[in-house]
Amino acid sequence: MADSAAEARIDQALVTRIQLGGDRRAFEQLVRRHQGMVRAQLRRLSRGDEAAADDLAQETFMLAWRNLDKFRGEARFSSWLYRIAYTCFLQANRTPMRHDPLNDETMEQLQAPIHAADLQLDLERAMRQLSEAEQVVLLHCAQMGLSHEEAAYVLGMPLGTVKTHATRGKAKLKAWLSDWRDASMKEIS
Amino acid sequence: MNESHDDPIDALLRRQFEGPVANDGFTERLMQHLPSRRRGTAWPLWGGVLTGAAACWICLDSVPLLHLGWRDWLAGDLSTSAIGMALLMVAISLLSCLWGLLENRGS
Numbered sequence: 001m002a003d004s005a006a007e008a009r010i011d012q013a014l015v016t017r018i019q020l021g022g023d024r025r026a027f028e029q030l031v032r033r034h035q036g037m038v039r040a041q042l043r044r045l046s047r048g049d050e051a052a053a054d055d056l057a058q059e060t061f062m063l064a065w066r067n068l069d070k071f072r073g074e075a076r077f078s079s080w081l082y083r084i085a086y087t088c089f090l091q092a093n094r095t096p097m098r099h100d101p102l103n104d105e106t107m108e109q110l111q112a113p114i115h116a117a118d119l120q121l122d123l124e125r126a127m128r129q130l131s132e133a134e135q136v137v138l139l140h141c142a143q144m145g146l147s148h149e150e151a152a153y154v155l156g157m158p159l160g161t162v163k164t165h166a167t168r169g170k171a172k173l174k175a176w177l178s179d180w181r182d183a184s185m186k187e188i189s
Numbered sequence: 190m191n192e193s194h195d196d197p198i199d200a201l202l203r204r205q206f207e208g209p210v211a212n213d214g215f216t217e218r219l220m221q222h223l224p225s226r227r228r229g230t231a232w233p234l235w236g237g238v239l240t241g242a243a244a245c246w247i248c249l250d251s252v253p254l255l256h257l258g259w260r261d262w263l264a265g266d267l268s269t270s271a272i273g274m275a276l277l278m279v280a281i282s283l284l285s286c287l288w289g290l291l292e293n294r295g296s
Binding site for chain 1: 196198199201202203204205206207208209210211212215216218219220222223224225226
């Protein structure tokens with residue numbers, strides 16, 4: 001927690017340097033600090049399309065550069081960037097994220113463990129069967145490690161909705177991957 | 190951070206996430222295409238203020254009540270016209286403040 005507070009202070013200092021004097025080096029440092037997670041977020045949202053994700057990441061940082069005067073520090077700088085990135089993604093992909101319809105055959109495949117290594121593949125498939133909202137909430141909360149409040153800010157959703165999607169999404173994954181539970185517990189421990 | 194990191198599903202999801210992407214020249218490419226930063230210029234605002242004040246002055250110059258109020262105000266006499274003029278100035282100032290606040294919130 002103390003580390004993240006220190007990181008936020010460094011970001012704020014860099015942002016102030018840009019706001020006061022248009023310091024390009026400070027912006028370069030900000031890009032270096034955050035490009036990894038922004039690109040990872042966009043790659044996940046773009047279903048692994050690295051080229052599209054990097055184009056969106058470039059657009060995200062360009063928008064951040066142009067609109068940095070509007071950043072008032074009401075959220076962490078990283079959350080502000082994720083929000084811009086998510087907005088860029090939504091604008092570029094007016095068609096909704098893929099949501100595979102649930103059918104018995106898929107469920108059967110998910111519940112037939114062969115090797116524990118397949119668990120990640122099954123998790124990936126199970127994730128795709130969640131609703132779009134559940135997928136993006138779990139991406140930001142469970143995978144990227146944002147708090148529910150931060151995810152609500154990034155996704156532009158009410159806090160209660162974020163919590164509901166997170167709980168429902170995880171409950172569905174638990175149910176679908178119930179046969180894997182023992183294997184996963186062994187792997188994690 | 191989330192409250193339920195001890196959940197096996199949370200642990201699985203975290204493991205599935207690849208984490209930050211390596212830079213691999215991304216920052217350098219971005220910085221090469223970064224445009225110069227447009228600074229907000231103040232002259233249109235002050236130009237507008239001065240033009241508005243001049244227009245007001247020209248329009249109201251022929252109103253004797255304002256001359257009277259201004260003269261009374263300078264003489265320290267709180268006549269009806271002086272109070273009216275002071276109230277008018279306060280109202281305009283408040284409206285300007287409100288406008289500024291709303292603009293600031295909207296940006």
